[in-house]
Amino acid sequence: MEDLNSGEFVHTIFSLFTFGFQRGGRGGNGVSKNQIGTRGSDKIAQVPVGTVIHLVEGEQPSLAVNIPTRALDQWDIPGATEHSSASSNQVDNAVMKGLDGGLSHLHNAPKHKIDGNEAEKGSNSQPEKRKYLHTCFKPGFSNTGCDGRTYPHQEEIDENDQIESEDEDEFNFDEEDEEEEEREEQDVQYSVAEMTKPGQRLIIARGGEGGLGNAFIMKDMRPSKANRQDKIERLSTGQPGTKTFLILELTSIADVGLVGLPNAGKSTLLSALSRAQPEIADYEFTTLRPNIGSLTYEDYFSVKVADIPGLIKGAHENRGLGHAFLRHIERTKVLAYVLDLAATLNGRKGIPPWEQLQDIVVELEHYQEGLTRRPSLVVANKIDEEGADQMYEELKRRVQGVPIFPVCAILQEGVPDLRVGLRNLMDDSDPQGIDLSKISVQ
Numbered sequence: 169m170e171d172l173n174s175g176e177f178v179h180t181i182f183s184l185f186t187f188g189f190q191r192g193g194r195g196g197n198g199v200s201k202n203q204i205g206t207r208g209s210d211k212i213a214q215v216p217v218g219t220v221i222h223l224v225e226g227e228q229p230s231l232a233v234n235i236p237t238r239a240l241d242q243w244d245i246p247g248a249t250e251h252s253s254a255s256s257n258q259v260d261n262a263v264m265k266g267l268d269g270g271l272s273h274l275h276n277a278p279k280h281k282i283d284g285n286e287a288e289k290g291s292n293s294q295p296e297k298r299k300y301l302h303t304c305f306k307p308g309f310s311n312t313g314c315d316g317r318t319y320p321h322q323e324e325i326d327e328n329d330q331i332e333s334e335d336e337d338e339f340n341f342d343e344e345d346e347e348e349e350e351r352e353e354q355d356v357q358y359s360v361a362e363m364t365k366p367g368q369r370l371i372i373a374r375g376g377e378g379g380l381g382n383a384f385i386m387k388d389m390r391p392s393k394a395n396r397q398d399k400i401e402r403l404s405t406g407q408p409g410t411k412t413f414l415i416l417e418l419t420s421i422a423d424v425g426l427v428g429l430p431n432a433g434k435s436t437l438l439s440a441l442s443r444a445q446p447e448i449a450d451y452e453f454t455t456l457r458p459n460i461g462s463l464t465y466e467d468y469f470s471v472k473v474a475d476i477p478g479l480i481k482g483a484h485e486n487r488g489l490g491h492a493f494l495r496h497i498e499r500t501k502v503l504a505y506v507l508d509l510a511a512t513l514n515g516r517k518g519i520p521p522w523e524q525l526q527d528i529v530v531e532l533e534h535y536q537e538g539l540t541r542r543p544s545l546v547v548a549n550k551i552d553e554e555g556a557d558q559m560y561e562e563l564k565r566r567v568q569g570v571p572i573f574p575v576c577a578i579l580q581e582g583v584p585d586l587r588v589g590l591r592n593l594m595d596d597s598d599p600q601g602i603d604l605s606k607i608s609v610q
């Protein structure tokens with residue numbers, strides 16, 4: 169006979185950047201021949217390292233034993249490699265939706281930091297409920313607005329609300345909606361856990377108890393004749409699992425993303441920018457991984473810069489490093505477009521800098537609308553090359569509405585001004601993105 173205490177157990181390893189709903193599976197029914205209900209299969213959701221978990225509804229996540237696995241690290245996002253199935257596309261979409269970093273200011277909440285198998289809890293084991301009135305609490309965390317999807321639990325609330333008169337609903341809809349949203353936001357427990365290392369596991373919903381077998385019921389429960397059938401049915405039925413609603417936020421990999429066509433000089437520029445703190449981490453073994461450098465200012469303000477390789481025309485159709493490359497860009501806050509002023513000089517058959525810019529912007533927008541509205545500047549690199557000065561003047565004529573910095577990354581010329589420009593971009597309360605209509609290629 170199986171162990172009577174074991175019910176179905178679902179553990180979910182979380183790592184999606186979106187809001188998520190998970191429910192533990194129902195326990196199997198107990199059957200005759202002394203057997204209890206079966207244990208359901210585990211449901212596992214993988215998320216990248218750097219995922220912060222906010223609890224909307226359900227039990228506090230708890231730790232599970234880590235499993236050494238080919239786990240995702242902070243550069244990996246589920247589905248980063250080729251994928252064709254509908255389900256993996258859904259995951260990708262979910263991951264893509266919320267990468268605006270809209271909650272980064274909320275990170276002060278007590279955190280249940282998961283590090284290896286140990287929990288590093290905040291001062292309270294139950295994170296305090298905080299009142300944050302965020303502009304939008306729908307999935308996606310876009311700073312610019314809600315994406316229109318609703319939480320399942322919100323739908324339930326809406327149904328209950330319909331008991332009230334429809335007229336009243338009509339007049340009070342906005343107000344009630346706002347109150348409802350506010351109430352929801354107040355109920356969210358922020359940063360209840362954070363996935364910080366590959367292979368970490370977190371249980372976020374548990375499976376229901378399995379039903380008991382006949383021997384247990386007959387022997388231990390001794391039901392009276394009158395309600396015998398009732399009790400047998402109740403005890404042999406598997407219980408439903410718990411349910412949990414979570415908001416999953418993927419933290420940024422860097423403040424600044426250097427984007428540009430191959431050979432534009434991004435890596436060289438990264439070295440030049442972070443020369444004072446040359447902690448350039450070369451994440452080897454895969455070309456999908458960006459290099460990160462740290463740029464520190466005199467007031468100790470520090471900016472992380474990522475050199476993101478792999479952009480080619482057609483990346484949004486998954487050409488080259490394709491989506492994997494584009495996903496990294498999502499995880500940066502501001503963009504520096506690195507253009508090669510010398511691409512067509514001295515008989516080279518490259519692309520003129522303004523067309524390079526147009527191509528990159530088109531790729532980013534194809535991949536995710538609005539991505540190029542992020543605060544941006546242009547780096548006109550290789551200004552040391554013969555004829556590059558004229559190209560730079562031409563570039564300024566053809567590209568409007570965004571600061572352009574002439575730079576020679578290899579000699580570190582123009583780099584101090586660029587550092588200031590990046591700082592301004594980070595500090596600016598109303599920074600501009602790139603507007604495709606302000607790039608003239610004719």
Ligand SMILES: Nc1nc2c(ncn2[C@@H]2O[C@H](COP(=O)(O)OP(=O)(O)OP(=O)(O)O)[C@@H](O)[C@H]2O)c(=O)[nH]1
Nearest residue numbers: 430431432433434435436477478549550576577578
């Ligand atoms: N003349 C000149 N050459 C430069 C400058 N910056 C970079 N280069 C050269 O341009 C080439 C490409 O530089 P990288 O830094 O590897 O360019 P990248 O954009 O990182 O290239 P990918 O890794 O292919 O994306 C190298 O040969 C550099 O030495 C510059 O300011 N002036």
